[in-house]
Amino acid sequence: MRIVVDAMGSDHHxxxxxxxxxxxxxxxxxxxxxxxxxxxxxxxxxxHDTTGLSIEVIHAPEAIGMxxxxxxxxxxxxxxxxxxxxxxxxxxxxxxxxxxxNSGAILAVATLxxxxxxxxxGILRPALGVVFPIDSRPMLIDNGTNxxxxxxxxxxxxxxxxxYMERMHDIHRPRVxxxxxxxxEGKGNQLIKETIPLMEAxxxxxxxxxxxxxxxxxxxxxxxxxGFTGNIMMKTAEAVAAYMGETIRKYIMAGTxxxxxxxxxxxxxxxxxxxxNPDEVGxxxxxxxxxxxxIAHGRSNAYAIQQAIGQARRVAEKGxxxxxxxxxxxxxxx
Amino acid sequence: MRIVVDAMGSDHHxxxxxxxxxxxxxxxxxxxxxxxxxxxxxxxxxxHDTTGLSIEVIHAPEAIGMxxxxxxxxxxxxxxxxxxxxxxxxxxxxxxxxxxxNSGAILAVATLxxxxxxxxxGILRPALGVVFPIDSRPMLIDNGTNxxxxxxxxxxxxxxxxxYMERMHDIHRPRVxxxxxxxxEGKGNQLIKETIPLMEAxxxxxxxxxxxxxxxxxxxxxxxxxGFTGNIMMKTAEAVAAYMGETIRKYIMAGTxxxxxxxxxxxxxxxxxxxxNPDEVGxxxxxxxxxxxxIAHGRSNAYAIQQAIGQARRVAEKGxxxxxxxxxxxxxxx
Numbered sequence: 089m090r091i092v093v094d095a096m097g098s099d100h101h102x103x104x105x106x107x108x109x110x111x112x113x114x115x116x117x118x119x120x121x122x123x124x125x126x127x128x129x130x131x132x133x134x135x136h137d138t139t140g141l142s143i144e145v146i147h148a149p150e151a152i153g154m155x156x157x158x159x160x161x162x163x164x165x166x167x168x169x170x171x172x173x174x175x176x177x178x179x180x181x182x183x184x185x186x187x188x189x190n191s192g193a194i195l196a197v198a199t200l201x202x203x204x205x206x207x208x209x210g211i212l213r214p215a216l217g218v219v220f221p222i223d224s225r226p227m228l229i230d231n232g233t234n235x236x237x238x239x240x241x242x243x244x245x246x247x248x249x250x251x252y253m254e255r256m257h258d259i260h261r262p263r264v265x266x267x268x269x270x271x272x273e274g275k276g277n278q279l280i281k282e283t284i285p286l287m288e289a290x291x292x293x294x295x296x297x298x299x300x301x302x303x304x305x306x307x308x309x310x311x312x313x314x315g316f317t318g319n320i321m322m323k324t325a326e327a328v329a330a331y332m333g334e335t336i337r338k339y340i341m342a343g344t345x346x347x348x349x350x351x352x353x354x355x356x357x358x359x360x361x362x363x364x365n366p367d368e369v370g371x372x373x374x375x376x377x378x379x380x381x382x383i384a385h386g387r388s389n390a391y392a393i394q395q396a397i398g399q400a401r402r403v404a405e406k407g408x409x410x411x412x413x414x415x416x417x418x419x420x421x422x
Numbered sequence: 423m424r425i426v427v428d429a430m431g432s433d434h435h436x437x438x439x440x441x442x443x444x445x446x447x448x449x450x451x452x453x454x455x456x457x458x459x460x461x462x463x464x465x466x467x468x469x470h471d472t473t474g475l476s477i478e479v480i481h482a483p484e485a486i487g488m489x490x491x492x493x494x495x496x497x498x499x500x501x502x503x504x505x506x507x508x509x510x511x512x513x514x515x516x517x518x519x520x521x522x523x524n525s526g527a528i529l530a531v532a533t534l535x536x537x538x539x540x541x542x543x544g545i546l547r548p549a550l551g552v553v554f555p556i557d558s559r560p561m562l563i564d565n566g567t568n569x570x571x572x573x574x575x576x577x578x579x580x581x582x583x584x585x586y587m588e589r590m591h592d593i594h595r596p597r598v599x600x601x602x603x604x605x606x607e608g609k610g611n612q613l614i615k616e617t618i619p620l621m622e623a624x625x626x627x628x629x630x631x632x633x634x635x636x637x638x639x640x641x642x643x644x645x646x647x648x649g650f651t652g653n654i655m656m657k658t659a660e661a662v663a664a665y666m667g668e669t670i671r672k673y674i675m676a677g678t679x680x681x682x683x684x685x686x687x688x689x690x691x692x693x694x695x696x697x698x699n700p701d702e703v704g705x706x707x708x709x710x711x712x713x714x715x716x717i718a719h720g721r722s723n724a725y726a727i728q729q730a731i732g733q734a735r736r737v738a739e740k741g742x743x744x745x746x747x748x749x750x751x752x753x754x755x756x
């Protein structure tokens with residue numbers, strides 16, 4: 089297995105990106121292709137013992153930052169680490185691409201065949217799936233690549249999410265639901281209402297509309313919604329979890345007795361934090377592009393990068409891309 | 423002040439609805455008009471000491487349940503407690519209407535002049551505002567009445583929310599933001615993109631696009647979005663907060679040491695729970711209808727009903743309805 093890692097991706101690149109790549113090379117025994125500014129990567133690599141590891145550095149003179157406009161960067165920075173890295177996958181020189189960089193830019197570069205991988209034939213729009221780090225590990229798709237979606241897109245998102253969850257999480261016939269503002273008939277916006285009959289007519293294991301409460305409870309394995317709502321839903325979950333954590337800490341620290349209680353309860357609170365750590369479920373797969381792409385959090389540390397690389401190799405191993413191509417031809421999604 | 427309370431509203435009606443009405447009559451000294459099934463209301467009332475309180479019971483032979491289709495119920499159940507109660511407000515026999523019932527039905531009945539109050543002249547669509555029980559007490563509007571919205575609606579939601587927060591929360595020139603999937607230019611769905619220039623051209627204190635993180639941090643006083651996304655955002659926040667609370671409890675109870683810690687830290691955890699209790703901020707104002715309507719949570723207890731009544735009387739006192747009518751004529755929102 090040969091995995092491309094964008095060394096210029098994370099908020100603190102190239103440090104965590106390189107460190108995570110070294111950890112992954114050791115853990116999984118794969119060949120890692122680190123793409124980015126060669127001198128900076130080399131300066132990081134010397135900090136690690138890489139004896140016996142297969143790590144190759146490929147120079148890319150440009151880098152796309154978090155502030156870059158995705159479309160402009162995709163068009164103009166043809167020698168960015170993203171462009172160079174995705175070309176390696178397109179040309180068959182690598183099996184997967186991992187980046188903790190600007191997700192809009194990764195999407196833009198990856199989606200066009202000209203700059204990256206292009207779409208799997210028949211896929212209308214790629215979508216970003218995110219597995220939530222809650223007990224039931226449900227996937228929410230799309231998480232922001234299609235702010236405006238159409239019913240046919242949503243059905244394909246359901247198919248892609250379903251194949252991913254089936255193969256990656258060993259779920260037989262994953263339950264696919266639409267996220268809506270109510271389960272009752274007549275609920276939903278125009279998009280959801282128009283998607284329901286398409287879902288019902290598809291071969292997916294469509295279980296109906298669910299609200300966020302049911303999503304959190306685990307009533308579906310794959311919850312489908314447009315990228316605008318999905319992104320806001322995911323970010324609301326993150327923001328509320330962070331807010332609650334901070335508020336609990338603040339109130340515990342406010343009194344001596346509660347502070348002692350907090351100290352004793354610490355292992356339990358730490359367990360909650362560990363469980364809700366998105367790094368544990370890895371990065372977000374960009375599904376529908378013609379190759380394996382995993383987008384890690386911008387604030388990834390080395391461990392998160394290692395996990396994203398582990399996830400990328402599994403996605404490649406499980407043949408998710410060809411499964412989607414086959415699934416599209418076999419499944420009625422229209 | 424005369425406040426109508428729907429006795430058939432909450433999940434456990436009429437018990438909490440009547441009990442909350444009695445508490446409010448005592449606390450605020452207002453006249454309460456309890457509308458619903460007279461024998462059932464009477465059977466509840468005898469459980470309370472109502473000496474010296476002004477509580478009137480008005481019989482309504484029908485009730486709209488949580489499972490009723492809002493539009494069908496609005497059309498067919500003309501003698502429901504909602505219909506009868508809202509007519510009292512329309513006819514000037516009462517100053518406000520409070521219900522913990524089916525919010526879709528309240529909206530449907532209230533919005534039509536024929537069955538309820540009708541809209542404030544010039545208002546395109548009423549909207550449900552919800553003040554989040556987090557430190558900064560921001561309002562999210564709309565929370566589900568308009569699953570599909572148009573840019574002009576959103577600007578009016580901003581105006582209504584702004585006037586509400588100014589008068590009810592004493593905020594000078596409330597900061598109005600649009601909820602989006604990113605703050606950068608080019609982010610947002612079509613609706614948000616088309617709303618931005620209207621917001622900029624309005625007289626509102628528009629501060630730009632914000633993500634859920636900034637909303638939770640308090641970067642805006644009024645956050646505007648379509649009712650589909652707003653409803654899902656609110657329900658995601660509720661679901662995640664509940665999930666975190668349960669998970670923390672579960673892990674604390676799993677060990678002796680952490681259990682003792684939890685006991686000592688209990689006051690702090692209780693403080694978090696109290697703070698995040700939506701009852702503290704009251705019900706959701708239905709803004710844009712031609713009268714004061716407060717929608718309380720279906721799972722309201724007596725205290726929550728009392729709080730919603732207290733909120734309703736303040737909305738009436740502060741003249742929010744006429745402020746919106748005036749604001750519309752004075753403010754450029756198109």
